[in-house]
Amino acid sequence: EFDVLVVGGGPAGASASIYSARKGLNTGIVAERFGGQVADTLAIENFISVKATEGPKLVAQLEEHVKEYDVDVMHNQRAAGLERVNNKYEITLENGATLKAKSLVLATGARWREMNVPGEQEYRGHGVAYCPHCDGPLFKGKPVAVIGGGNSGIEAAIDLANIVEHVTVLEFADTLRADEVLIRKANSLNNITIIKNAQTTEVLGDGKKVTGLTYTDRVTGDSKALTLAGIFVQIGLIPNTEWLKISDLELSKFGEILIDAKGATSLPGVYGAGDATNIPFKQIIIAMGSGATASLGAFDYLIRNSEE
Ligand code: FAD
Known part of the structure; x- marks a missing residue:
């Protein structure tokens, strides 16, 4: 059983897992594709303190940073359901396995709606x-x-x-x-x-x-x-929250996970971070900040609610 299970391995999830592990919490991270949208990005010039970098390079650095800590990283796994059982949580994966946790950070990001016309994929990142x-x-x-x-x-x-x-x-x-x-x-x-x-x-x-x-x-x-x-x-940013629609978690009419200033969602012990949430402005630096907020929120929750 994890103290904190992070769902999503983009900048928000990576940041959340590091903050949580640094609190000595038993931390896991389950990600369909580590790096998230950053893996699809070429030039990045607004990740403050790094003048210029590239998506795949930043993803490698994120992974390296996460690996510095005792975080159980589960790659290529897609979460399909969330259930609350006795004040704890169970995340069901698409492969049928179930992961148990006292608290969760949901950071499954978003995807841009595409035009689906010839040339769009070919010139993505090249205009x-x-x-x-x-x-x-x-x-x-x-x-x-x-x-x-x-x-x-x-x-x-x-x-x-x-x-x-x-x-x-x-x-x-x-x-x-x-x-x-x-x-x-x-x-x-x-x-x-x-x-x-x-x-x-x-x-x-x-x-x-x-x-x-x-x-x-x-x-x-x-x-x-x-x-x-x-x-x-600019025809829409769709949060990757379809898998949460059958849970009790409150989403906005756009499907965003609703969070407060501490990253808390409508379920106790469940936090949200990054592009999947209703935080305004979807950027790497903002996603990382919100991942940190969510984990500090989860830590706060755990010290107030642990049975031991
Ligand atoms: P994401 O990066 O979307 O990561 C989501 C994670 O969740 C991924 O690991 C994904 O595989 C995983 N996931 C999704 N669903 C599930 C599921 N059901 N189960 C398990 N895992 C799941 N921002 C900048 O600041 N500067 C830039 O230069 C910049 N350029 C960009 C260029 C492009 C082409 C794109 C698409 C975005 C760009 N952005 C940029 C935006 C930035 O990438 C996002 O704001 C940021 O990645 C959001 O981080 P996130 O962790 O919230 O989500």
């Missing part, structure tokens, strides 16, 4: 980007597109307009779903163009990087092309 805070500066002085006219798309466009040469926003529907105040701000900037009724059909590239995209004007049916250096896909 196709999902995080304006992360990759915006890579396109300084160049033309980019933002796919999606919701709040995150319009926020991204306003953010990028400060850095890049020009931003074209492509929205599938005939109206923008973003808040009025954001739309007004975007319309006031002379280097943002918003195109509605636009269905992106293909990411174009030269074999190495993005050179543009094609879209269909859904009103006229015409196919059109844009010349671009970057494409920011």
Whole structure:
């Protein structure tokens, strides 16, 4: 039985496991893929104190740091269910095994919704980007597109307009779903163009990087092309919490694990961290901070609730 079982091996889970092990707690970490989204990232320039690094390198360092401690790391294991039994918890894995713990840190992260058009995968990290805070500066002085006219798309466009040469926003529907105040701000900037009724059909590239995209004007049916250096896909971030929907744990309407300032969820002894939760802003440094918070929260819970 673990004192703290961490579910998820991204930056939030890695941080949680180290903080928990450093408290002398019997700690386990179960992860479908250690490293999480960081494993899919090329350049990282906003992990403060490290000027520049790359995803796989940071993942290796995370793993090395976790291995410094007595943490039971269970790779390639997917959690499928959570159950509360006598004030303790059981995590069922997809392979049928059950792990028992006095407290949990849930840090299963999130995934960006993709466009699913030709070229998107090929040029992911080579012009196709999902995080304006992360990759915006890579396109300084160049033309980019933002796919999606919701709040995150319009926020991204306003953010990028400060850095890049020009931003074209492509929205599938005939109206923008973003808040009025954001739309007004975007319309006031002379280097943002918003195109509605636009269905992106293909990411174009030269074999190495993005050179543009094609879209269909859904009103006229015409196919059109844009010349671009970057494409920011902003059509949704989906928390990996489907497996929690059958439990008693409270989720937001977007499926995010609801946590308070100490990382506590609606279940006593269960903490949440990182992109899977309702904390605003999804970043590596924020996920790591919230992993630390969650483990300190779990420690606080354990010293108040241990039977011995
Ligand atoms: P994740 O990294 O998503 O990790 C989730 C973990 O949970 C993984 O180990 C996963 O395998 C595991 N998991 C999921 N479901 C289950 C399950 N059912 N059972 C067991 N394990 C499960 N942020 C920055 O700060 N700077 C950047 O430059 C940057 N660039 C990015 C580029 C890309 C392409 C992407 C996709 C993201 C980028 N981000 C960047 C965002 C950053 O990667 C995330 O905010 C951060 O990884 C979130 O950490 P996390 O631990 O909460 O979740």
